Amino acid sequence: MAASPHNKTFIKEMKEILEKEEQRLNKLLSRFAHRAKSGEMETNFPNYGDDDDENAAEVADYSNNLSLEAELEKELRDVKNAVGRIADGSYGIDKYTGEPISEARLRARPTSTSSIASKKTLKQEI
Numbered sequence: 001m002a003a004s005p006h007n008k009t010f011i012k013e014m015k016e017i018l019e020k021e022e023q024r025l026n027k028l029l030s031r032f033a034h035r036a037k038s039g040e041m042e043t044n045f046p047n048y049g050d051d052d053d054e055n056a057a058e059v060a061d062y063s064n065n066l067s068l069e070a071e072l073e074k075e076l077r078d079v080k081n082a083v084g085r086i087a088d089g090s091y092g093i094d095k096y097t098g099e100p101i102s103e104a105r106l107r108a109r110p111t112s113t114s115s116i117a118s119k120k121t122l123k124q125e126i
Helices: 008-030 052-088 103-108 116-125
Strands: 033-035 041-043
Touching: 008 033, 008 052, 041 052
Parallel strands: none
Antiparallel strands: 033 041
16 A cells, blocks of 8 residues: 655644544444444434333434434444554555545545545546
């Protein structure tokens, strides 16, 4: 894997941003989910009571939380992958072209794995 062309100060800054984001996502997830014995996150089923309207609210909230959990877990995976790329020296390298991703792009989306030009090309091909 090619070494990142970005300077060490920038990489350190991005790592700190990503680590803070990882903490934030874990905190959000812990509000309505728990880690199961398997290591996977599981959404907690709320218990508001036994009345029909309470049961309906429980199911609605659980359904919403399942969707939110899936989205947060995807974001968390992206963050962890970015931290891994920092560790192996490939952070900031476009996965399609091997060219550097601009610092502006990485500041806007620290988990980016491709440049804007690569994304546009990819979307035109689809």
